[in-house]
Amino acid sequence: MLESAISIRNLSKTYPTPFRRLRAFFRRPVKEPVEALRDVSFDVREGAIFGLIGRNGAGKTTLTKIVATLVQPTTGSVSVRGNDSVLHDEQVRREIGLATAEERSFYWRLTSEQNLMFFARLHGLSDRIAKQRIRELFAQLELEEVARRRFGEMSTGNKQRLAVARAMLSNPPVLLLDEPTRSLDPLAAARMRELIRSLAQRDPPVTILLTSHNLAEVETLCERVAIISRGRIRALDTPQHLRSLTSKTEQIHVTVSGLNGSRDSERISFTRQAGDNELDERLRDLQSGGARILDVEVERATLFDVLEVYERGDLNLNQKENQ
């Protein structure tokens, strides 16, 4: 078994200004090249769900497209299951499936079935296997009802699910999912999350690089999360560790009844260090005082707080750089 399904080393990407010298020669205004990624390095182990979070324009899409071989890096390298994304791009494309929220990537006048059939043939599947696979995917993603509907006539949520189905067509060992639940209703989103989790757990497992603005989703699904901002990885760790980076304390709210003989319920709040014994001791004290524990709520820092801190840090950094 390979250790890393995706390995990214010192990856930088600067989008050049097209025809820069020609424009300069004709004294036309020349835009500065755009630096989208700077020195990004990380590994995703086989079977892991790896989250990539960051604000719009942070570099998530560029990173995903480089992994998918659609954009070439300026420096550094990406390898997918041991294949370099530039030198062995065709092999890399065999190993990955990309689902984006881009609706325009399908043929609107074809039905969802015809669309998938086209891409299945490009993946080299025979018609018999392709039909069977499409049937399986339609069942798995609850798309049977819209199999014969033109793509242009489908709801946004179904289009989104079809994009995921297309990414899974050739059973790739690596999936790149760009906001897979963005347009889904809450029930469909929950089922999609369940599907993502089950893919990572099956044998052989599917490695998933998940980019999302839904931080709760990333927190629930991902084994490790990278925070990307202005093209740089600011932090990379498990969601638990990332949360503890911003605040080591947790706010605890305990609802009790019967405390000191009172019949009314009361809410007691206190702050504790994550992982200490205080919660255990407090609960024991309350129970020995005759209280009945009705509810315990824990208010922890979320990935949102972490993201916010890094973005604020960035602003400060930029101000210093400008000075």
Added chain:
Amino acid sequence: MNSLKLLPRRIFAFVARDFRLFVSYRMQFFLRIISVLAVVTTLFFISKIFAGFTDPQYSQWRDPLASWLTGLAVLNYFMTGFSSLANSIRQEQMQGTLESVLLTPINLPTVIVSSSAWDFLETTFFSFLYLFFGRVFFGVQYRGSFFLAVVFLLLTTVVLACLGILSASFAMVFKRGDPFGIFLGAGSALFSGVFFPTQLLHEYAGPKLGNISLILPATHGLQGIRQILIEGHGLAQVTQPLITLLCFLAVLLPFSLWVFGRAVKRAKREGSLIQY
């Protein structure tokens, strides 16, 4: 399975996709058939003006209707040769589907061959219609070996497809304003002898302008096909245009593939694959 083994399946994928898209606009199909019939009928009546007046030195033009129909049928093919790939790439860019096609494990030559396949099938049908309507409704006679004519047609089309690949490379980098399409589109109709003998260009416009026809592959292709279909010549008599076309192919094929590869790399570097 290697790419070569999968090539037929992938070509079929594009053809099936384009056929489905084509039949989703049925009305357009019938209108095109009617327009071909209208053009053939119009040319028939124009040819009647020249009946018995054509200069005997232009042996391929004794029956102007036969020459025009061959010219139009073949021009149709040639135009597809050099415009089809650029058009498919541009269309995929505009639709936003190019990225999803390039995300599948197919190589560049496959994309090139496959994305034009349907256009060639469609053009074969409509080019055949010109000849068919001429024969059935207006009694146009064709002589010589159809097989040899098809060989010439395919060879010229492949040469023009190389120019089409250059055109597609241009579309990939500059997105619009393709000079190959403009020069070859207008140039082929004017200089290749589709509507009149190329010798007339020499006579009226002088050798400088007249020689332009010699650097266009379509001129040689058309000359060969007319020699076969109208004059009834065999292989031994059409070796000159055949060798000229093979020389064009030897130079243009590797060059155009190299340029296209560079264009895709540049678009990937600039991240502009789906821009148009």
